[in-house]
Structures are given as C-alpha cells and as structure tokens.
Amino acid sequence: MVVDDSAVLRxxxxxxxxxxxxxxxxxxASNGAQALKELAGAHCDVIVLDIEMPVMDGITALxxxxxxxxxxxxxxxxxxxxxxxxxxxxxxxxxAADCIAKPEASKGIAAATAFRDELVTKVRGLAPSAGRAxxxxxxxxxxxxxxxxxxxxxxxxxxxxxxxxxxERPAILCIGSSTGGPNALLRVLADCKAAxxxxxxxxxxxxxxFTAILAEHLASATGHPCAEARQGEGLVPGHIxxxxxxxxxxxxRMGEGVSIALDQGPRINFCRPSVDPLFQxxxxxxxARTLAVMLxxxxxxxxxxxxxxxxxxxxxxxxxxxxxxxxxxxxxxxQAGLANKVLPLPQIGPEIAAVMRGGVR
Numbered sequence: 001m002v003v004d005d006s007a008v009l010r011x012x013x014x015x016x017x018x019x020x021x022x023x024x025x026x027x028x029a030s031n032g033a034q035a036l037k038e039l040a041g042a043h044c045d046v047i048v049l050d051i052e053m054p055v056m057d058g059i060t061a062l063x064x065x066x067x068x069x070x071x072x073x074x075x076x077x078x079x080x081x082x083x084x085x086x087x088x089x090x091x092x093x094x095x096a097a098d099c100i101a102k103p104e105a106s107k108g109i110a111a112a113t114a115f116r117d118e119l120v121t122k123v124r125g126l127a128p129s130a131g132r133a134x135x136x137x138x139x140x141x142x143x144x145x146x147x148x149x150x151x152x153x154x155x156x157x158x159x160x161x162x163x164x165x166x167x168e169r170p171a172i173l174c175i176g177s178s179t180g181g182p183n184a185l186l187r188v189l190a191d192c193k194a195a196x197x198x199x200x201x202x203x204x205x206x207x208x209x210f211t212a213i214l215a216e217h218l219a220s221a222t223g224h225p226c227a228e229a230r231q232g233e234g235l236v237p238g239h240i241x242x243x244x245x246x247x248x249x250x251x252x253r254m255g256e257g258v259s260i261a262l263d264q265g266p267r268i269n270f271c272r273p274s275v276d277p278l279f280q281x282x283x284x285x286x287x288a289r290t291l292a293v294m295l296x297x298x299x300x301x302x303x304x305x306x307x308x309x310x311x312x313x314x315x316x317x318x319x320x321x322x323x324x325x326x327x328x329x330x331x332x333x334x335q336a337g338l339a340n341k342v343l344p345l346p347q348i349g350p351e352i353a354a355v356m357r358g359g360v361r
Contacts, residue, residue: 015099032061121191170291176275178205178297180325199235208245242272269301279305297329
C-alpha cells in the first residue's frame with residue numbers, strides 16, 4: 001500500500017511497483033485514516049507511509065497500522081529536513097522497518113530514478129520470501145529494473161571461526177548496519193557504553209541528515225561524544241563516529257594517529273556509505289586488534305570487509321537471524337564462516353564489553 005497526500009507520487013509509485021514482475025500495489029491512500037480503512041480490506045506485505053499528511057499524519061497512523069496487522073512492514077517516506085529526520089528516527093523506534101528519503105523536486109529525473117530504484121529494492125527486501133516467489137501474469141522484468149541488492153546464501157549450517165584467548169584487547173570497534181540498524185545500534189552501544197574506551201566507527205545505510213540525527217541519539221544513549229565523521233579528523237578513544245549519509249568513510253594513517261577520510265566515489269554494493277571500505281581500511285590499520293560487529297541489514301554489504309578483518313585475525317560478531325529485521329548482512333557474514341560468534345541482539349552489547357575487557361573470545 002502507498003500512503004501519501006501527493007496524488008502524483010502515489011501514481012508514480014504505483015507505476016514503478018506494478019511494473020515489477022513480483023510486486024503490485026493493492027491499495028493506496030492520501031492520509032493515515034484512509035490507510036487504516038484500506039488495510040481492513042486488503043492484505044499488504046509492505047506499506048510505504050508518508051510522514052506529513054492531512055487528517056492523520058504518518059507518525060499517528062504508524063502504531064495503528066501495526067496494531068491492525070502486526071505482520072506488515074512499514075517504510076517511512078520523508079523529505080530531507082531535520083524535523084522529518086527526527087520524526088523518522090522516532091518512527092523506527094515505534095516499529096517502522098525502514099525509511100526512504102523523497103527526492104527534491106528541483107533535483108529532476110536523476111533523483112527520481114534513484115528514488116525509484118531504492119524504493120523497489122527496499123519493498124522487495126522487506127516482503128516475505130513467499131511473497132517474492134509469487135509471480136504476476138507477465139514474468140518479464142523491465143529492462144530498466146534496478147539491479148537487486150546482493151543477498152546472503154541460502155540458509156544452511158553456520159561454521160564459527162575458532163575462539164581462544166585474546167593476546168591483546170581491541171584497539172577499535174567497527175559496526176555495520178542497515179535495515180533495522182538504528183534501533184539495534186542504540187541497544188548494542190547502550191549495553192556496552194561503560195566499556196567503550198576505544199574509537200567506535202559506524203557505517204549505517206541512511207540518507208544525509210538522518211545520520212546526523214542518529215548520531216545525536218547515540219550520544220544521548222551512551223553518554224559518549226558521537227557525531228557524523230568529518231574529513232581529516234583524528235580518532236579519539238571513547239568517541240563514536242558515524243559515516244555521513246551519501247559519503248563512504250575510510251580510516252587512514254596520519255603520522256602516529258589515524259584519521260577519517262570521506263569520499264563520494266561510486267556506490268559499492270549499491271550503497272553509499274558502504275560498510276566494505278570502512279571495514280577494509282580498519283583491517284589494514286588495526287589487524288588483529290579489530291572488533292567488528294555486523295548488525296541487521298538488507299543485502300550483503302560488508303561481507304568483503306569482514307573477510308579482510310577475519311583474515312587479519314580480528315574478532316567478528318554477527319547478529320542472529322531471529323533478532324534481525326532482515327538477516328541479509330549478518331547472514332552473509334555468518335554463512336561465509338567469518339564470525340567468531342552469532343548472537344541475539346541482547347547479547348551483543350555484553351559480549352562487546354567482555355571482549356573489550358580482555359575476556360576470552
């Protein structure tokens with residue numbers, strides 16, 4: 001279902017989704033109240049929900065939609081303003097599965113195309129597997145269909161990397177996350193905040209502006225300084241650095257220290273920021289003194305970077321399937337045999353704290 005007060009955007013979204021061979025728009029609404037009525041008569045796997053609407057806005061409608069159908073997955077659709085970014089983070093804490101930034105009208109067709117591709121990918125990724133298997137009458141995809149995000153291998157036995165006594169404590173904590181990541185990050189870092197005596201670097205798939213608000217929430221939850229990373233700034237123990245939306249983040253050696261390097265190079269694994277360049281740079285600098293965590297997220301971004309950390313004998317923790325909103329990124333790591341431990345979300349923070357204090361891994 002598409003819920004937006006713009007008839008133009010509803011029409012475009014319906015056209016984009018209906019053109020996909022495995023998806024269709026079964027209902028649409030111009031406000032939250034109408035969406036609740038539509039939901040009563042139509043089964044929806046995914047709802048794309050606008051924030052600012054008359055009669056009933058998205059943040060008011062969200063809990064009522066989830067209560068009416070607990071199985072539905074909601075993507076919040078928001079314009080790139082600080083106010084809406086804050087509301088979107090609140091919506092994620094209330095049960096929304098993901099968010100997407102609406103293109104600005106002034107950006108033109110290129111922005112609309114990028115929005116379409118991201119929307120189609122996120123809707124498909126959040127739909128249940130059975131839903132993806134159902135095909136419509138015309139099985140031929142559009143030539144312009146976006147490339148699908150990489151997916152984890154089929155579920156099978158998970159082989160953990162050997163564990164043993166740690167000779168040195170980690171010198172850095174790096175975290176990758178995507179769909180469901182903001183809530184997971186808040187939980188994990190709040191649970192280990194007393195042990196965060198090293199720099200923490202995070203790549204979370206989110207648009208610009210949203211990552212700035214996320215950093216503020218993390219600072220509040222942990223009591224540690226946290227902000228979007230800035231070009232050239234040096235890492236400080238106990239500080240948390242979040243990759244800015246639309247920028248890849250890497251670490252580079254600068255004399256005796258380590259600094260942040262940002263760039264807007266091509267998307268990696270269909271993402272910018274991507275987890276891979278961060279993790280690869282961390283592995284090259286910190287080697288075995290790296291502690292890496294892969295949290296919930298769609299696709300397989302970060303698997304290559306995690307492999308570099310594993311090959312450097314760093315420690316890797318992946319979130320388990322049951323506690324992940326989408327077991328794509330952590331699933332890819334776990335099924336590739338790169339994780340030392342695969343844990344439910346409530347156990348990850350305490351495990352980080354134990355490793356940071358020199359516990360056995």
